[in-house]
Amino acid sequence: MSFRKLGFTASLVATGLISTACPDSEPDKPDTGTLMVLVDPEPVGRTIDEGEEQSFTIALNRAPDADIQVRVSSSNGAALSVSVTEFSLTASNFSNPRTITLAGVQDDDAADETVTLTISATGFDDVTETITVRDDDALGIMTSTGAVSLAEGASSNVMVWLTAQPEGDTTVTAASDDAGAAAASPATLTFTTANWNMPQ
Secondary structure (H helix, E strand, O other), rough: EEEEEEEEEEEOOOOOOOOOOOOOOOOOOOOOOEEEHHHHHHHHOOEEEEEEEEEEEEOOEEEEEEEEEEEEEEOOOOOOEEEEEEEOOOOOOOOEEEEEEEOOOOEEEEEOEEEEEEEEOOOOEEEEEEEEEOOOOOOOOEEEEOOOOOOOOOOOOOOEOOOEOOOOOEEOOOOHHHHHOOOOOOOOEEEOOOOOOOOO
16 A cells, blocks of 8 residues: 655555555665654554543654645544544654544433544555444433322322433333222333433
């Protein structure tokens, strides 16, 4: 995976993920070694919890012949945020690692998210990695009271809602363990992604 641009051939190396041995391109130019983008540690198969941060660094192994523009992007910024999305590596700062911080973004649902992280640099092949954002919410049922005491012939309201946004329509069933003493009405409640936190 190499390219010929800006007077040299370069390869993208992400801690061994992609590795090519390519000399500098011009025959009449001294061989100064393959230019490589160094990613440490590699973000391969990472799992990040909501609210958690993890970091890695990006640098070059030697001074480039021309500035290298680096971009780091998340396919879903609502699930995984990236602290620095674009910067330049130059002959003066190539060896100073730039720290990139990934953060799992809190949301209302209880589902894990799968996000694609893309690292690209001028003239290099892109590197893409899959990041799992592990949700810290649990789908459950909340009620306005834990117990109800009723006299014969009396009634009382109990409000019900969900603790997190469901992935789809969710039906809650209400029933009495002694139908001869008490009955629940309605027998079912339906919660959606829009009304999951609205008491019914």
